[in-house]
Amino acid sequence: MINLPTVITFSRILIILPFILVASSNPFLGAILFAVASLTDLLDGYIARRSKQVTKLGILLDPIADKLLVISALIVLVDMELIAAWIAIIIIAREFIVTGLRVVALTKDIVIPAEMGGKLKVTAQITSVIVLLIDKTFIGRYLNNLGVPLDLHAVGIMFIWIAVILGVISGIQYFILFWKRI
Numbered sequence: 673m674i675n676l677p678t679v680i681t682f683s684r685i686l687i688i689l690p691f692i693l694v695a696s697s698n699p700f701l702g703a704i705l706f707a708v709a710s711l712t713d714l715l716d717g718y719i720a721r722r723s724k725q726v727t728k729l730g731i732l733l734d735p736i737a738d739k740l741l742v743i744s745a746l747i748v749l750v751d752m753e754l755i756a757a758w759i760a761i762i763i764i765a766r767e768f769i770v771t772g773l774r775v776v777a778l779t780k781d782i783v784i785p786a787e788m789g790g791k792l793k794v795t796a797q798i799t800s801v802i803v804l805l806i807d808k809t810f811i812g813r814y815l816n817n818l819g820v821p822l823d824l825h826a827v828g829i830m831f832i833w834i835a836v837i838l839g840v841i842s843g844i845q846y847f848i849l850f851w852k853r854i
Contacts, residue, residue: 677720678730684712684737688744695748695805702748703805709741710798732778735786738794739767745801754804754825755832762836763797766843773850782853789842796835804828 687709695702716734720726746760770790777784806812807824815822 675720675725675727675730676723677716677725678727678733680712680716680719681730681733681737684709684716685740687712688741691741692744692748695745696752699752699805699808700810703802703809706741706745706798706801706805710802713738713794728778728783731783732775735771735774739771742794742797742801743767745797749801749804752808754808755829759832759836763839766839770843770846773846777850777853780854784846784849784853787842787845787849789838789845793835793838793842796831796838800828800831800835803831 687705691702691705691709694705713734716730720730743764746755746763749755750757750760774784803824807828812824815824
């Protein structure tokens with residue numbers, strides 16, 4: 673069933689293409705597009721729960737849209753040489769494994785809801801992407817020229833490491849929860 677939360681989720685998927693096309697050449701616009709797409713994740717879930725419009729399609733589509741957005745951003749960051757490819761591979765592999773588990777569970781009418789570790793991981797990923805992109809903009813250059821002792825690249829890398837660690841931990845939690853429920 674198509675409802676407002678599902679339309680918002682689809683909009684997140686649609687934002688991915690413009691994000692990919694502009695992020696490398698215009699990191700500021702890329703950061704804005706990524707931030708807007710990330711905010712739709714909060715918005716669709718909030719509306720779905722508040723209006724009691726939670727559907728199986730939404731439960732399945734929302735994490736897929738999240739994964740597509742994050743995977744796209746990771747590939748862009750690797751292409752821009754802002755993160756190492758192996759870090760992106762670890763995160764992407766975890767996303768595929770967890771999404772696969774959730775799909776298999778849904779085929780058995782088992783819903784595996786998002787865990788707090790997964791939500792914190794997504795927050796760290798979003799923060800990392802935005803900070804790493806902002807570092808490549810006039811804002812990052814301006815802070816460096818002012819001699820501000822804040823290395824945005826280091827902050828972004830710290831958040832990507834937090835995301836990797838939380839991703840591995842929450843991935844193990846999903847796997848355990850999956851086996852307990854199946």
